[in-house]
Amino acid sequence: MRPALRIEATPYRAALAAGELLRLEGSRGREVTVESGHVWITEEAQPCDVWLGPGQRVRLVGDGLAVLEAKGEARLRID
Numbered sequence: 001m002r003p004a005l006r007i008e009a010t011p012y013r014a015a016l017a018a019g020e021l022l023r024l025e026g027s028r029g030r031e032v033t034v035e036s037g038h039v040w041i042t043e044e045a046q047p048c049d050v051w052l053g054p055g056q057r058v059r060l061v062g063d064g065l066a067v068l069e070a071k072g073e074a075r076l077r078i079d
Helices: none
Strands: 012-016 021-024 031-043 050-052 057-059 066-078
Touching: 012 021, 012 031, 050 057
Parallel strands: none
Antiparallel strands: 012 066, 021 066, 031 050, 031 057, 031 066
16 A cells, blocks of 8 residues: 655646555645546545545545545546
């Protein structure tokens, strides 16, 4: 598992292997776009998780930790 990231420069691009996790700290307001594959996102203190497929995006709203997990290989962009 990768350590938690605090993204300073955008866009940030990542390629994740199946089952790989990406942890984001302090990501409120960041937009996650799935370029390929499928990604599950859960945010600390938020009641609902999000599933995204290719071309879908979501804006993160939590102040705490966000965890993204690839279901199969996935490529994503964080703005």
